[in-house]
Amino acid sequence: MKFIVTRELGKLARWLRIFGFDTVYFSQGGSGSLIIQALREERIVITRNQRLSKTSGVRTLFIEAQTVREQIKEVYARLRIPSGSERMFSRCVLCNLELERIAKEQIQGQVPPYVFETQQDFLRCPCCQRIYWQGTHWGNVHQMVKEIGPPWNS
Known part of the structure; x- marks a missing residue:
């Protein structure tokens, strides 16, 4: 499972990387660029932007939770990520590459x-x-x- 996380969820992006998920942190550029990258790389968009979350043609997850702990729970629950999917500490928290x-x-x-x-x-x-x-x-x-x-x- 691969994600692209919008700028307002930087802490969540870091934690998803710690858990071993391929997670792009999209901090610059417009929503058009984000959607193109998500489609090209087959990523799920994770965002707190309601307008972006309603974009058709790309899989999105609108995050309602305020704290990173609750956001992690929300991602797991709503995407039905099974236990054991994590590969803890397998990716760089800065670059997202596999260690x-x-x-x-x-x-x-x-x-x-x-x-x-x-x-x-x-x-x-x-x-x-x-x-x-x-x-x-x-x-x-x-x-x-x-x-x-x-x-x-x-």
């Missing part, structure tokens, strides 16, 4: 010494070169998932 495993030796000097000493598994974005590992953010994300509860049961 690649990288050997620990290749990132020496690119992460803090403590991280290098205590972590074994690393991922890198092939575009921006950002390096990911199971740090405190990993636990924070899992805590968020726990707080949200299973959104597919909403």
Whole structure:
């Protein structure tokens, strides 16, 4: 499932990427460009813009929820995304590209010494070169998932 998320839902776009969904954050350009990209790339438009949500010919999801937690639940429930569809931490939250495993030796000097000493598994974005590992953010994300509860049961 691929999404294109409009500018007013930037936090939701980031969380969908964290969950592993291919999510374009459309922050610049007009609705015509957004629709063309959605059709060309077969993406579902996720928006809070009522006019855009009524565009025919493109699949859209109008988000009513105000908080990102409730927005995530709404996406899962309304699109009937099954549990286990997530591929947590498989995409760059900045670039949206799939992360690649990288050997620990290749990132020496690119992460803090403590991280290098205590972590074994690393991922890198092939575009921006950002390096990911199971740090405190990993636990924070899992805590968020726990707080949200299973959104597919909403």
